[in-house]
Amino acid sequence: MTELSPLDTGFMEMEDTDRHISLGIGAVAIIEGSPPGREAFRAGLDRGLELHGRLRQRMRRAAWDLTAPVWEDDPGFDLAHHIRWMALPEPGDEHALRELVAAEIAERFDRDHPLWEVVVVENLNGGRWAMIVRAHHSMVDGISGITLFESFCDADAGTSRARPETGVRTGGFTALARALRLPYTVPRLVIGAVRTLVPVAYEAVAPAPSSSLNGPIGRQRRYAVTRARLPEVREIAADFGVTVNDVVVAAIAAAYRRLLEARGETPAPGKLRILVPVSTRTADAKYIPDNRVSAMIVQLPIEVEHPVERLAAAHDRIARHRNRGEAEAEKSLLALADWLPFVVSAWVFRTALRVPQRSVGALATNIPGPRHWLTLGGRKVLEIWPAIPVAMRVRTTVAILSYAEQLNFGITGDYDTTPDIDEIASGIGTEIAVLLAHARGRAR
Numbered sequence: 001m002t003e004l005s006p007l008d009t010g011f012m013e014m015e016d017t018d019r020h021i022s023l024g025i026g027a028v029a030i031i032e033g034s035p036p037g038r039e040a041f042r043a044g045l046d047r048g049l050e051l052h053g054r055l056r057q058r059m060r061r062a063a064w065d066l067t068a069p070v071w072e073d074d075p076g077f078d079l080a081h082h083i084r085w086m087a088l089p090e091p092g093d094e095h096a097l098r099e100l101v102a103a104e105i106a107e108r109f110d111r112d113h114p115l116w117e118v119v120v121v122e123n124l125n126g127g128r129w130a131m132i133v134r135a136h137h138s139m140v141d142g143i144s145g146i147t148l149f150e151s152f153c154d155a156d157a158g159t160s161r162a163r164p165e166t167g168v169r170t171g172g173f174t175a176l177a178r179a180l181r182l183p184y185t186v187p188r189l190v191i192g193a194v195r196t197l198v199p200v201a202y203e204a205v206a207p208a209p210s211s212s213l214n215g216p217i218g219r220q221r222r223y224a225v226t227r228a229r230l231p232e233v234r235e236i237a238a239d240f241g242v243t244v245n246d247v248v249v250a251a252i253a254a255a256y257r258r259l260l261e262a263r264g265e266t267p268a269p270g271k272l273r274i275l276v277p278v279s280t281r282t283a284d285a286k287y288i289p290d291n292r293v294s295a296m297i298v299q300l301p302i303e304v305e306h307p308v309e310r311l312a313a314a315h316d317r318i319a320r321h322r323n324r325g326e327a328e329a330e331k332s333l334l335a336l337a338d339w340l341p342f343v344v345s346a347w348v349f350r351t352a353l354r355v356p357q358r359s360v361g362a363l364a365t366n367i368p369g370p371r372h373w374l375t376l377g378g379r380k381v382l383e384i385w386p387a388i389p390v391a392m393r394v395r396t397t398v399a400i401l402s403y404a405e406q407l408n409f410g411i412t413g414d415y416d417t418t419p420d421i422d423e424i425a426s427g428i429g430t431e432i433a434v435l436l437a438h439a440r441g442r443a444r
Contacts, residue, residue, distance in 0.1 A: 009068060023391060024134045086122070105389060118131060213395055218416040227383075253302050255431060
């Protein structure tokens, strides 16, 4: 058995605190041709089962939550429980697929079984089909979630896949050793966390101007997609001396600026703070299914009108946040939580989650995907859309996934409060086109 980390457990607590949310992370693959037969498809999933023992494990809580939840083998594991087949209604277009994805994002997992599922979607127009792979956030983060999807794909010729570790086993001697080291370890972690956490805490609790982007969330979801060519985004970044991530953040800022203006709200300074997850996953941990992320809270430069100036402002603000060590602060805090008794850290999580947050209005996460084309059952994977949940009064989230030479944006919104979610998608695409024109000297 393997204990859940404090962060993994935190996602469980978050879902338990708000009955309106589901914390599943998904990837939507668009695949050429027709889907394989059911037996052939199951054989492909068996490869993933061999690589990821976690797929056969369910979560079990201890009595009265005295110790951390653990992953344990599901004695009645049945692969069929995790596969569903669906067909889109005519005309089987992208709009219908996005509506299906939105419905899937809203569904909670059955905690009596391993927390993942695969949905095969037939009748997608253009001679294509789709596969939705979803797992609970307590089990994967963005990078390990994409790795999970890759494990279901065809193996590259001449390469082998190592079986990943599933975590750290726990036992009485391990717990005793940790307890004996507490007097030496905890003070060091506390000093490291406090030193850099003050600016982060201020951004998290300081009141922000009221915004329609923040507030209670309903049960239903909306989902939108927009696309960019990665070489063009790299061209913009190179021309202006910034990073690809800076370009992406600037495009998101422009999209939210236009959205707020369309809603009759003023895009004032400090009006929109976004949560930006930062991966702490090392290369040797790529195949371990868990969460290894920290985060920064960034004020988007939505008040800046000119696209190039907005890009420069995004670059400067992200650099300032990184230099302040915000991601390291949260990492230290999570490390501290890992040393505390579970009852204490669980109580802190639950207390914090019950306080309505009103300062963060959106979340944007960048997920590096496969750099090469994938195949599944010999069929080429044409696109991969990321799909992440909304929670904690954050009514919209944006996930950015790179795949081959593509950059796909998956935008999730609360159904009741974000009927105009397509404005975010179109705003991102428009801003990238505008910045590309500036980079090529057509709109200096």
